[in-house]
Amino acid sequence: METTYVLAHQAAPATDAPPGVRRAWMTRAQLILALPVVLALLLAASGVQALVQTGSTAASPAAHDAPVASVVQATRPTTKRGTPAPPPAEAASQAPWVQRVGDALHVDAQGASRRALVEQLAAATGTQLIGSTSVLDDAPMVSRHWRGRDAMPLLAQLLDGHIDFAALCNAQGCKVWLQASSSPDKQATPTPPPANQYSQGSPPGPPQADPPGLFPSE
Known part of the structure; x- marks a missing residue:
């Protein structure tokens, strides 16, 4: 019994294809070659944008704290000088x-x-x-x-x-x-x-007689 093998063969494109077909093949080839480069650029741009957003988020608390710090620094001297100095x-x-x-x-x-x-x-x-x-x-x-x-x-x-x-x-x-x-x-x-109430060392005067009628006579 004989076995018959059938080989499938795809014919190569003819070299004598029309110019329009050749230009279409060249354009497709260029697009295929440029696709990895475009994908790499897109990925790089996405990474840079993510880093920028992360940095701005991390820096935002400091940006909010900066006005508070400036207010505190401006308030401290006022507290120390709360009591005005007396006039000269x-x-x-x-x-x-x-x-x-x-x-x-x-x-x-x-x-x-x-x-x-x-x-x-x-x-x-x-x-x-x-x-x-x-x-x-x-x-x-x-x-x-x-x-x-x-x-x-x-x-x-x-x-x-x-x-x-x-x-x-x-x-x-x-x-x-x-x-x-x-x-x-x-x-x-x-x-x-x-x-005689304030002079130093003044001796007391002689005793004065009682005025008449102060004490009843016995």
Whole structure:
């Protein structure tokens, strides 16, 4: 028995194909060759876009935090400077012009308020000022550099010519009565209490007889 083999054979395209067919084959071949390149470019572009989106998403919290940080930095100095500094005149009126060093007083005042210097000197020496010192606000500024223990003469110099005053001192300290002058021609000196109440070392007076009729006679 004989076996018959049939071989299928596809005929090669004729080399003498028309020019239009050859151009179509060339175009198809070029498209097939260019397809991998186009796919690679598309994949690369997709990867770059994904990276850009990821970077913008990661950077967005910092972008939102930046205004907050700037606001905090702008707020901190305002908090520190919340309390305004006192005016120069008010700060100067509170300068420590009078200081006690040991048992002596040191006064160093340059262009100081006369009223403030009087009040500081009285406070440092324990002198009680009776009356208002507001009239000294209109007095000229004063400069004093003084060292000593008895400050009453210096206090009298600061008051003299600007306000009427009277002073009494004893072992417990000094008291100064102040009164604004009613007239520049005639100054009324304040009248202190009786001297025997404040003068140092004054012996008590003799006992006074009882007024008649104070106690009924037996």
